[in-house]
Amino acid sequence: MFMQKTDRNAIYSVLFRSGVMFAERALQKRHPDESLKHLTNLQVIKTLQSLKSRGYVSEQAAWRHYYWCLNNDGIEYLRGYLHMPTEVVPTTLQRRMEPVRMSRNSNNNNDDRGPRGGGGQREFKEREDRSTYRRNEDDKTGNVGAGAASLEFRGGFGRGRRWE
Structure with missing residues (x-):
């Protein structure tokens, strides 16, 4: 496909700047990227398919979109x-600088108060009580659920039984 060098350079620079690119399969629509508004999706698709055939990008197609990811050779x-x-x-490929977060369990005070000022020991005891809820062997309703009952096979149902 014939394309001006300035348009190809614009596509290459957007791809190099971000490392990934996408285009909708609606070929006559304009590309949504701000610096590529003057190009159609067909021009972007064909340019990046050219890079794919040379092994510089990997292509992923999903529903109505193509996605390309630049590899090291590219x-x-x-x-x-x-x-x-x-x-x-x-x-x-750039690393993001993430802010350092304090853990919720760290506390400057050495008392039993939690991070929100509540009683930390009390919250732990409530969680422990909830985990032992219906865990007694005497409680028959605690054995309710999928796979809790024993299986028993009663023959005679279905097409395979012959009456003699």
Whole structure:
């Protein structure tokens, strides 16, 4: 398919920036990405199928969409094609800085109060009581559920029995 080099470069740069790309199978619709609004989905699909045939992206098709993921060979190829430095990597490979979270059990006070100011020992005792609910062997209603009853086979039902 004939395509201008600027359009191909726009598709390649969006793919390299994010590391993944998608396109709907509605071929005449415009692509939803802001920098690719002037291109149709057909142009995006054919460009990325070209990269797939060269082994630079992996393709996944689901319902009415195609999804492409850039692999390591594709990163190297696009880095050379777009003249990007080696420090620039797709956002799928960048590590996110997550805030450090305090655990709920840590508490500066050494008393029996929980993290919300309630009694921590009391909450533990309630959970322990609930876990032993209906666990007694004498309680016959505790044995209710799937697979709790013994199986018994009574022959004579169905098509296989002959009456003699």
